[in-house]
Amino acid sequence: MSGQQRRPVVVLYERIADAIHDGTYPPGSTLPSEPKLATELGVSRPALREALLLxxxxxxxTVRRGVGRTVNDRPPRRGFELLRPLEELLSPAAPLRVRALLRALEEPTDFTTQHLLAPAGCELHFWESVLVGDGTPxxxxxxxxxxxxxxxxxRPAFAAALRTALSEPPASMLAVLSxxxxxxxxxxxxxVSATLLGRRRGEQLGRPADTPAVLITQVVRVGETPVLAAKHMLPTGAPALPVTHSF
Incomplete structure (x- = not known):
C-alpha cells in the first residue's frame, strides 16, 4: 500500500486542510482568490478548483457571494472528532459483522515501525478482518x-484482552480497545487517500482488482503513546463514512 501514489487533488486537498487546521487560514478568514492561491501553491487552477469543491x-x-471562500468557524478536525470502530460508523443502526480472517503475531513492518515505534525483533498482534453487512463484504x-x-x-486490560481474543466473538481491534x-x-x-483494491484485496472483498477504493490509515493513542495502527480499505459501493463523526 505504501507504494501506491495518491491523486494530486487528494494531496492538494490535504495541504489546504492542514493549512486550515494549523491556523494559516484561521476560522472566519477568506482564502486568497483562485489565481493567487494557485500561484502560492504552485498548482493548476483546475486541480485547485476540484480540491476546493471537496x-x-x-x-x-463556505462560498459567500461577493466575499469568496471562507473558512468555517468550526471546521471538522483532522483525525476526526469521534473515535468509534469502523463497523459501528458504517452502520450505526446495526453494526456490521466482523469476520476474522487472521489473528496472529508478526514482526514489525515499515508501517508499524513508523507508527507504533516498534523495535526490531519484537512481536505485534496483527488482525485481518472483513466487515460484512447484509451478507456483502x-x-x-x-x-x-x-x-x-x-x-x-x-492499557493493561487491552493487552490481556488481545491474548484471549480467540475465545471471544469476533470484533475489530479498535472495538476491543474502546x-x-x-x-x-x-x-x-x-x-484518507484514493486507490485501487488490487488482486488479493479484491479476492477478499469479492470485487475486481481494479475497483476504486478509499484507503484510511489510522493511529490511535493513549495520551502520547501510540497503541494501535490500522489500514482500512473501503471499495466503491461500501456504506458512506461520516465526515464529521468518523473514527
Missing part, C-alpha cells in the same frame, strides 16, 4: 497493536 463538500469551506481492515510492554504500561477504555481518553489521527 473541501466545501466536507464542511471546511463492505470493508477490509488490517490492525496492529503496539508491543506488549507498551500496552501493559498504557471496550477497555470507557471513560478514559483515546485520540486518533487518520488520513
Amino acid at each position: 473541501l466545501q463538500e466536507d464542511g471546511l469551506l 463492505a470493508a477490509l481492515s488490517h490492525e496492529w497493536a503496539a508491543p506488549e510492554p507498551v500496552l501493559e504500561a498504557a 471496550r477497555h477504555s470507557r471513560g478514559l481518553p483515546l485520540t486518533a489521527h487518520s488520513s
